[in-house]
Amino acid sequence: xxxxxxxxxxxxxxxxxxxxxxxxxxxxxxxxxxxxxxxxxxxxxxxxxxxxxxxxxxxxxxxxxxxxxxxxxxxxxxxxxxxxxxxxxxxxxxxxxxxxxxxxxxxxxxxxxxxxxxxxxxxxxxxxxxxxxxxxxxxxxxxxxxxxxxxxxxxxxxxxxxxxxxxxxxxxxxxxxxxxxxxxxxxxxxxxxxxxxxxxxxxxxxxxxxxxxxxxxxxxxxxxxxxxxxxxxxxxxxxxxxxxxxxxxxxxxxxxxxxxxxxxxxxxxxxxxxxxxxxxxxxxxxxxxxxxxxxxxxxxxxxxxxxxxxxxxxxxxxxxxxxxxxxxxxxxxxxxxxxxxxxxxxxxxxxxxxxxxxxxx
Amino acid sequence: xxxxxxxxxxxxxxxxxxxxxxxxxxxxxxxxxxxxxxxxxxxxxxxxxxxxxxxxxxxxxxxxxxxxxxxxxxxxxxxxxxxxxxxxxxxxxxxxxxxxxxxxxxxxxxxxxxxxxxxxxxxxxxxxxxxxxxxxxxxxxxxxxxxxxxxxxxxxxxxxxxxxxxxxxxxxxxxxxxxxxxxxxxxxxxxxxxxxxxxxxxxxxxxxxxxxxxxxxxxxxxxxxxxxxxxxxxxxxxxxxxxxxxxxxxxxxxxxxxxxxxxxxxxxxxxxxxxxxxxxxxxxxxxxxxxxxxxxxxxxxxxxxxxxxxxxxxxxxxxxxxxxxxxxxxxxxxxxxxxxxxxxxxxxxxxxxxxxxxxxxxxxxxxxxxxxxxxxxxxxxxxxxxxxxxxxxxxxxxxxxxxxxxxxxxxxxxxxxxxxxxxxxxxxxxxxxxxxxxxxxxxxxxxxxxxxxxxxxxxxxxxxxxxxxxxxxxxxxxxxxxxxxxxxxxxxxxxxxxxxxxxxxxxx
Numbered sequence: 031x032x033x034x035x036x037x038x039x040x041x042x043x044x045x046x047x048x049x050x051x052x053x054x055x056x057x058x059x060x061x062x063x064x065x066x067x068x069x070x071x072x073x074x075x076x077x078x079x080x081x082x083x084x085x086x087x088x089x090x091x092x093x094x095x096x097x098x099x100x101x102x103x104x105x106x107x108x109x110x111x112x113x114x115x116x117x118x119x120x121x122x123x124x125x126x127x128x129x130x131x132x133x134x135x136x137x138x139x140x141x142x143x144x145x146x147x148x149x150x151x152x153x154x155x156x157x158x159x160x161x162x163x164x165x166x167x168x169x170x171x172x173x174x175x176x177x178x179x180x181x182x183x184x185x186x187x188x189x190x191x192x193x194x195x196x197x198x199x200x201x202x203x204x205x206x207x208x209x210x211x212x213x214x215x216x217x218x219x220x221x222x223x224x225x226x227x228x229x230x231x232x233x234x235x236x237x238x239x240x241x242x243x244x245x246x247x248x249x250x251x252x253x254x255x256x257x258x259x260x261x262x263x264x265x266x267x268x269x270x271x272x273x274x275x276x277x278x279x280x281x282x283x284x285x286x287x288x289x290x291x292x293x294x295x296x297x298x299x300x301x302x303x304x305x306x307x308x309x310x311x312x313x314x315x316x317x318x319x320x321x322x323x324x325x326x327x328x329x330x331x332x333x334x335x336x337x338x339x340x341x342x343x344x345x346x347x348x349x350x351x352x353x354x355x356x357x358x359x360x361x362x363x364x365x366x367x368x369x370x371x372x373x374x375x376x377x378x379x380x381x382x383x384x385x386x387x388x389x390x391x
Numbered sequence: 392x393x394x395x396x397x398x399x400x401x402x403x404x405x406x407x408x409x410x411x412x413x414x415x416x417x418x419x420x421x422x423x424x425x426x427x428x429x430x431x432x433x434x435x436x437x438x439x440x441x442x443x444x445x446x447x448x449x450x451x452x453x454x455x456x457x458x459x460x461x462x463x464x465x466x467x468x469x470x471x472x473x474x475x476x477x478x479x480x481x482x483x484x485x486x487x488x489x490x491x492x493x494x495x496x497x498x499x500x501x502x503x504x505x506x507x508x509x510x511x512x513x514x515x516x517x518x519x520x521x522x523x524x525x526x527x528x529x530x531x532x533x534x535x536x537x538x539x540x541x542x543x544x545x546x547x548x549x550x551x552x553x554x555x556x557x558x559x560x561x562x563x564x565x566x567x568x569x570x571x572x573x574x575x576x577x578x579x580x581x582x583x584x585x586x587x588x589x590x591x592x593x594x595x596x597x598x599x600x601x602x603x604x605x606x607x608x609x610x611x612x613x614x615x616x617x618x619x620x621x622x623x624x625x626x627x628x629x630x631x632x633x634x635x636x637x638x639x640x641x642x643x644x645x646x647x648x649x650x651x652x653x654x655x656x657x658x659x660x661x662x663x664x665x666x667x668x669x670x671x672x673x674x675x676x677x678x679x680x681x682x683x684x685x686x687x688x689x690x691x692x693x694x695x696x697x698x699x700x701x702x703x704x705x706x707x708x709x710x711x712x713x714x715x716x717x718x719x720x721x722x723x724x725x726x727x728x729x730x731x732x733x734x735x736x737x738x739x740x741x742x743x744x745x746x747x748x749x750x751x752x753x754x755x756x757x758x759x760x761x762x763x764x765x766x767x768x769x770x771x772x773x774x775x776x777x778x779x780x781x782x783x784x785x786x787x788x789x790x791x792x793x794x795x796x797x798x799x800x801x802x803x804x805x806x807x808x809x810x811x812x813x814x815x816x817x818x819x820x821x822x823x824x825x826x827x828x829x830x831x832x833x834x835x836x837x838x839x840x841x842x843x844x845x846x847x848x849x850x851x852x853x854x855x856x857x858x859x860x861x862x863x864x865x866x867x868x869x870x871x872x873x874x875x876x877x878x879x880x881x882x883x884x885x886x887x888x889x890x891x892x893x894x895x896x897x898x899x
Contacts, residue, residue, distance in 0.1 A: 373744075
């Protein structure tokens with residue numbers, strides 16, 4: 031039974047991968063490129079030590095983003111505001127960390143807590159709006175994304191939070207080396223794997239335990255599966271909405287940290303602001319399961335990193351974006367198809383098993 | 392009545408579901424131009440049979456003939472094509488559409504690619520006039536009451552050209568004068584030559600409207616009577632329905648103790664719009680006492696239960712033992728030891744896409760064996776699920792299958808087993824044996840009775856009047872949100888109770 035479950039949970043991504051590869055091949059052929067040349071060049075580059083390091087670093091970011099989204103998804107809350115939550119969290123973390131003179135462990139702990147707190151607070155606005163005013167969290171979190179961008183631009187450009195950090199780039203003061211988490215170059219001698227990778231693995235394990243081994247996690251999953259049954263069982267829906275949004279926002283606050291503490295050391299105006307949306311796609315790919323999300327994050331990061339090769343082969347790199355989109359759509363559809371078949375086949379197998387029992391009895 | 396042709400003939404219909412045989416060797420003949428009633432207990436297989444006749448499900452064996460020709464229905468559209476129309480118990484109308492739009496929805500008359508409202512209006516007013524179904528085609532359905540909505544459902548199937556109408560428990564949602572209107576409509580339809588199949592378990596109503604009555608028991612047809620020819624009473628029909636076994640849950644002795652477990656004072660639930668669905672209800676239940684509430688569905692039972700569990704907001708006072716719980720959360724109430732078997736098991740009592748052992752936790756996720764403090768205890772929950780499966784005879788190959796894989800009766804057994812665990816002090820139960828086969832029904836009754844002996848207080852709501860009378864120590868009759876009569880289960884008959892439920896008479 032469990033083996034079969036595992037098999038069926040792998041079928042959907044396998045179909046998704048296959049169909050989207052085929053579709054990408056068709057697109058490549060239609061623009062006159064050689065499929066084998068391009069795929070093999072992406073593969074060769076993508077498996078080089080440097081690319082693998084970049085891929086892991088990017089995957090760390092994506093993983094956290096997708097975890098944040100999937101906490102909400104688990105109870106049918108759509109936190110589209112990971113973008114706003116993590117850029118504000120990163121900015122606050124950068125400001126706090128650049129003013130700290132503490133031992134590494136203490137400094138990083140304070141930085142992480144700051145980012146989580148700010149992310150949670152920003153998500154909390156959406157939670158409050160939903161609970162008190164009935165505003166859909168989809169709308170409010172999208173709006174809060176824009177507001178966050180506006181606030182950050184203002185703070186960096188107009189206030190003393192921002193300084194010149196490079197040619198025409200304003201950003202926060204650099205974080206001292208004692209506050210950074212640069213990681214180790216253990217795959218490629220030239221490039222370091224972010225130290226935050228291990229923290230995000232820890233977050234992933236914590237996520238699994240919280241959802242599957244705690245009463246809170248049970249309440250959350252029950253609400254996602256049937257809000258009415260959860261309510262009858264004694265779950266208070268408003269409190270669940272607020273807690274879940276805060277939790278999702280807290281994890282979202284972490285999304286920018288691997289990059290901030292491993293690379294830039296400063297939040298500047300070129301800090302990426304779109305990692306939250308990729309998280310939505312990866313949460314769907316990974317079925318809100320931390321292991322699935324990890325694989326999804328690595329896969330999308332692989333496409334992103336190796337898409338640089340497309341340009342060298344004379345193909346627009348947007349092909350990789352198309353491919354990512356295709357995979358998500360196909361996987362989501364095939365999950366649903368597989369799920370329906372599973373429900374039916376389970377009913378049949380229960381009937382069969384019972385028929386056998388009756389014959390033998 | 393002259394010799395008439397046969398409109399519907401079913402022969403040797405079998406239908407099996409996981410763990411349950413819903414229909415076994417059903418044989419049925421419905422003469423055209425008559426009202427033919429099909430009666431049976433809840434879970435006897437009436438609905439399954441009608442779903443087969445309407446093409447929603449396929450029989451495993453057997454044949455269906457309409458007007459003499461054998462047909463195979465793969466979908467409801469095949470059945471509609473053969474002139475069969477179904478009026479569901481739960482209306483399928485779009486609230487934000489007008490009556491006219493609802494009727495033509497799905498088979499709109501068109502002229503040149505455009506909706507032809509003029510033609511539709513004429514068609515509908517013709518049908519309505521012929522059959523005495525007065526409706527205003529331009530009001531929104533959301534503004535209409537239950538009786539009107541039912542008329543629209545009937546118009547809908549007539550508009551689609553049905554000459555055989557299936558009405559599934561049509562009176563369950565109606566108040567007495569609406570029932571009378573429905574019956575006069577049915578008589579008119581009969582005069583026009585329509586055939587009506589009328590599913591019900593209300594025997595008095597059936598006797599007053601039906602030309603022939605077929606009784607179904609445990610999935611099979613046990614007989615057909617013609618009330619115009621033979622003299623049958625509701626009592627006779629009831630005996631046919633339950634058979635010789637008569638699993639009437641005879642109340643054993645009096646176990647009522649002094650300690651009051653639940654005190655309800657002046658409980659009211661007000662719907663949006665200001666109508667009181669529950670209107671100033673008061674009662675007490677002592678340890679070891681079973682209080683039954685009788686009433687036609689939709690008279691406030693569900694709201695009382697939800698209010699007692701803190702799911703629905705209500706006014707008035709609810710005391711559990713010595714604690715005022717009127718303002719307490721659902722979880723608090725459950726943690727005090729209140730078990731709850733809700734009316735709508737799939738929406739309120741189960742996580743369909745979760746394994747049985749996770750469903751064992753639902754509603755009891757704060758207590759042993761499901762939790763240890765902040766942490767869940769899957770091992771404890773699994774072990775206890777195995778116990779429930781064994782004790783309550785839940786037919787399942789494993790406790791790891793999803794709840795959706797179980798038949799309704801087995802889902803119900805799991806729910807009852809769960810709510811009886813952890814030694815509840817009070818059980819609030821709606822239709823505890825609905826959809827459960829006869830053997831398991833008796834077992835559930837035994838479990839409830841044994842717990843009562845040990846001091847469990849029970850608030851029981853059931854549409855099965857025999858169950859209500861057999862289990863309860865006292866019965867209150869609920870009509871439009873108010874208690875209108877008390878009945879003594881030792882002396883009252885189902886017929887008297889049924890009459891009191893409609894407000895027509897007074898129970899003993």
